[in-house]
Amino acid sequence: MATISSLGVGSNLNLADLLKQLQTAESQPLLALQERAKSYTSKLSAYGSIQSALGVLQASAKKLGDPALFQSVVGTPTVSGILSASATDVSAAGNYTIDVKQLAQAQTVISNGRADTKTAVGNGKITIDFGAITGGTLNETTGQYTGATFTPDATQVPKPITIDSSNNTLEGIRNAINSAKAGVTATIVNDGSGTPNRLVLTSSQTGEKSSMRITVDGDPALQGLLGNDPAGVQNLKQTSAAQNAKLIVNGIDVTSGTNTVKEAIQGATLTLVSTGKTGLSLKENTAGVKTAITDFVKAYNSLQSTAKTLTAYDPKTKTGAALVGDNTLRNLQSRIRQALTTPQAGGVNDMKVLTEIGVGFQKDGTLAIDNDKLDKALANNLKGVANLFSSGLGSTAGYGKQLDAIVTDLNSNALKVASDGVTSTIKELDDQYDAVQMRVDATVDRYRKQFNQLDVLINSMNNTKNYLTQQFNAMTGSNK
Template identity: 25%
Template sequence: MVAPVSGLASGIDTKALVDAMVAANRGSTALLETRSKTFSNQLDLVRQINTKLLSAQLDLSAVRRTSTFAARSVSTSTSGVLTATANSSATPGSYQVTVDKVASAQQLSTAGFSSDTASIGTGTVTIGSATITLNASNSSLRGLAAAINDASSGVTASIINDGSSAPWRLVLTSKQSGANSTVNFDASGLSGGDSNNFKRVVASGGNIGTGTVTLNGLYSGASMPSAYALRVSGAGSEATATFEVSTNGGSTWNAVVNNAGTLDLGNGLTTTLAAGSYDAVDTWTLHSVQELSKAQDASIKYGTGTSTLSITSSQNQLTGVIPGVTLNLVAAGTTSVTVGNDTSKAKDAVTTFIKSLNDVLEFHKANASFDPDTGKAGPLLSDSALRSQLDEIVRGFTGRVNGLPEGAIDNVETLGISIEEKTGKLILNESVFDAALAANPDAVARVFANNGTSSNAGVQFSTVSEKTVVDQPFNVDITRAATQSKITGSGVLAGTTVITSSNGSLSLVINGRPVNAVLPPGSYSAQQLADQVKASVNAVATAGDQIETGLDSGRLIIRNRSFGSAQTIAAASTFSASSALGMATTTSVTGVDVAGTINGAVATGRGQVLYGVTGTNSDGLALFVNSSTALSGVKITVTKGAGQSANEALTKLTSVDGSLINKQDTLTEVIANLNDQVKRNDLRLESRRRYYQAKFLAMEQAMSKFQSLGNALTSSIQGFNANVSSSNKN
């Protein structure tokens, strides 16, 4: 590297001179840097516009949905009786509902234990259809509760402390509500520890009689004794012996009437005396289970007067009583349910989009205008293509919606939306918009959202895309209806089927995934059993694996809720309920997709949806086919709403291959090329700097030599003159 020089010989500031010469040669590079900065500024602005447009497009999605303009409000006169929600299919009006009973799940509490960690014995416990084994590692109330919660029993377990002398109780709650949600708990398989506390009857004296006692029922009172003591007060047979009972550990005794071998202990408990003799020394300890909550169906009446409709349900959330409305039962009582149009959602959606779009237009104008006072132009002033595309969005939103009936509202201007002449932004006249929305929300929806009408209810319009051409009706033929995958039992269900812990498990394979369900013990009619299979399976299946059930000539049908070839179902190899359900192992059954043509071209079916043909007018069209039979000659007329037109213009800008992304790519490439040129020019200038420095260094070195020679010559001449002068003096 050539060291910098400073004019030591010449007295010239060569460093400043070199810098000036390089700077003079860097003029073109400075222009490149200015251009790079200008383009970088444009790139930043384009990115900001793209972000703002994406936000506006997201806000536009609500405007494009018909449901936004069909939103419903719902209120109840007495929220303490029930609450309600409504979807867009609900019909405005007032309805009366009387709740007689709410659904509840059975909840049981065992007798009290003195410790929640002491041993309760080892062996087996049956809970629902699950069998749990207790050993030394988990033989406690807490260990049993944890094991129950880990098992697929349909029951949850918890431990409570009631503050008594034996405070620890095991509480069991069915995971399902309804009359069939009973909890089946049997701990007779335990021995040792405190296992006797689980046993209903324990002979506790030197019993010499041949008779035995059975405890029946569940304790329904407020405070259940930890145990009952029962003794014979007068010997005799099951019909003649007399008995006394104590609820406080034998401190006091009360006579109990023997009614032909049955003793009524009160609070829902009775004892049955088996045939035999009962001696005066015979005593028993009885342990009941307290019913904290009954297994109960919900019961309501819909309507007023003598024409009410009675409805029962195993759940407190009811759908279908009032179409489009979900009722959430809270307590017994009567209330009115009022459904109305909720116009606030539509107004909020339109207002939000207008604000978002105006934000884009205002931002663009601030960066694409010429200021005559300062003589400065915005960085985007020369981008006429962007200005034109933004105008296209506004035109798409405010233009006429083609295809709507003559005389109908067909543009947003009639709804109070106009373009401000000075700024180009959109203005919403709220009073005009509110009046139109209140008068005819369906007509307003047709202006903003895509709309389709069908000549046959079996084929309904679903959606379109920017590729769909809707200038003519679509001619649709359905050659094959979609089906659900379905398995059918081989045997007819009994008039009454009793489900117990030994025959209540059901195993299916739905869409390739195993689903194991437990049917609550109880007695079921054929239809009740079909309904319970649906409820039990759907309680444990994922959202995509839900099922429907029914009866076909008395045989159980289980089918996927969804349609099409992506849906499969089969009964597993073994499960205990197979006999009760008449459902043996089955091979996997697959559903069928809908098939048909649109404008004569074969369309693609997936489930119940028929999709348009790529490259034709129907490209991007989707139709929902709920017909169960083939159809021909169906005409579908489609209109694209203002929201769709604006979205298509937006998509041209914001999509992955849209103009804004292309513009960003182009600007990024231009900036990179300019920066690369600047780098190359600076390398050349640095080389030239070194050349200049070398030349000036050589000059300085040469001048230094000349100066040295001159100095030497001067010195010699001075010496010669001195010698001459000295000789003359002599």
Template identity: 30%
Template structure:
């Protein structure tokens, strides 16, 4: 039942203020304790999240650096990247090549003869060939218009690389329209041909080896190879992406290259190696900065107090950083004794735990032994990236150390919430008990006061009668 708040009429006391003060005094220590615990737990949850984000960013950086050409010993450059782009693999050999492009690879595009706008085709099929590839069949419904034939082709040949569209001549609207077939396959011998299964559909027949002229069917462009010269040697490719012409390099021909000379150079990947190593160092240093911030104890200027990071004293953080630092300093057997630890590259640990690069030493290694750098960092068996990722994964993976840490902290928040509810109920009970006690006291004081006043009145009356008799 609701608490009855006394007004102190009997005693003259402010019962509500007294009870409120007593309840607040009783409640304050526990409330303050729970507030501190909640604040600390929230900070720890945030700290775990910051650490996990930094570790995952570090893992992502290592994964990207290790999976691509970031640590290739050689790099390919083009004197005119707008004409030819080039990439080198690990099997490339240093050298310079003069490329002259005479024509680009192109795909087949053919046109049917003009078809009257009122034409309705008989049911049947179209057989569409692409050079010596197996022909494709498209079924055509009875009474289909030219637009409906186009739609059937595109729907049934989706993903084949062959598409069709309707083209009309606005200057001569009475001649009708034609179908234009296009292919994405480049290279000599990839010409489109079309044949119909009946007289009606044979109106759409095209011989892809005959040039289109006037209103007749034929090719608009023929499929052809790219033709180019490397240092004067005539070569060809079915596609504009040329692989295998020069061992270890792939280059892409663009329209701007036709008739132009372009120089491709394969040389030490100095810039790429520097950038890759710097990215690794920066990502690692961010992890160190985050952990330092989360575990640092800061003394007040006057020395009277100290404040700590969200994860001060957390043993799992110390274990993580000890493990990571151990991998940084463990020698790697790459088959080349010249680079076995980071210090051989001029990368050393500073007093605050971050890494710093001795650029002069690194530059010398890149010039002398660039092929060793990739094996040290990105070796698939015992490269630094793999060993570091193996150690960090136990912290960042689902159900890992940091996930368990977060779950435990969330459990603490749940416990705090339960304790608050229990404390609130206890304080409500205390308040009710105090009101009952003070209301009873107030009532008793009121009764005693009333009795006292009655006795005083009787005595006064008795005194007055005695005086009158005298």
């Protein structure tokens, strides 16, 4: 059957525009579906914004629900650069005088120099054990002991290291010691002499019990390189002695195997940096607690602000935001506010409501802080403030813990159900759109075929008309 490449050419009618108008009319249901899908997509995005704001609120509530927040102590030395201090027990609060006499350090020993790091030394088995060197005399020049005693530390188990043809060079020995993770770090230092390459061994731990004794069972050359007994034959030179930290705390001598000194002050940890004398003030971390409470109030107000934006209505344009009249959001806000206005259980003198620490609701539904009242509560009754937000390990009481649990429940149930419902609706609308689009395409295609047939028909009729006109004209001319 004949066809027309461009609609309207054969009939001289504006069929292309007419088809376009028909297509627009048939597509009206698609526009409606698009608008509905857009509305539900905005709603899903709004739920995401609410979940994000809830996440910030939950994080701040969880922090307040942790008893450790209220038990932390801040240490302030009077002289900087000597030590830092922290504590997780408020009983450590107080003022102290600390004199750091000696820092803990690890032992370091070095081997005799070798000309090359890739030449074989010898095979055997190296065993490194740790302990304390007592008595005797240390020659500062040779770095070796005379008349000393080595007492092994039973808590540190020695680990044998095998040296064979695959690793018997200076580099191979270094790598074997490091790979064995035997409590020693091995390096090679070049001192620039004729035999410059020296193996350097440093204990991984500090303290008097971290001194090394190295036993070698194997070739004499390997023994001559590494064999080292502080109480016997010593082939290594000590350049740094293993020693404990020594300090005086309020007139009491204290020793520690590391520079992190725990429980010298009960419940506190001192981190030593250098020797010297300093005062130390340990105080309850009320500033940290106030910051956490302030962050909680900000997070709650941010949730309220987000909710207000998502439920706003513009009377001029008569349009509402994505969650206008949304029951899920309204119930969520109501549940959180109810939790924050329900008094906590407690004794006669315990704090039970937020207003007792200067935190209260405003007319617009937000929270505000009376800083003077909060500062006074933190200074005079930190334990009461702590119980208001967290009643200790294993308890579910306290606004911090309760809000944490509520947000978890909301995300797992109400918000999830609402979000899943909207997602399902969007999927259904997508399926409907595809189905309607197929019907529109089929209808327009049918119109296009009908218009083409009309075009062909009229074109044929025009051709016939022109032919007949020519014939009539020719007959008329012949008769004349």
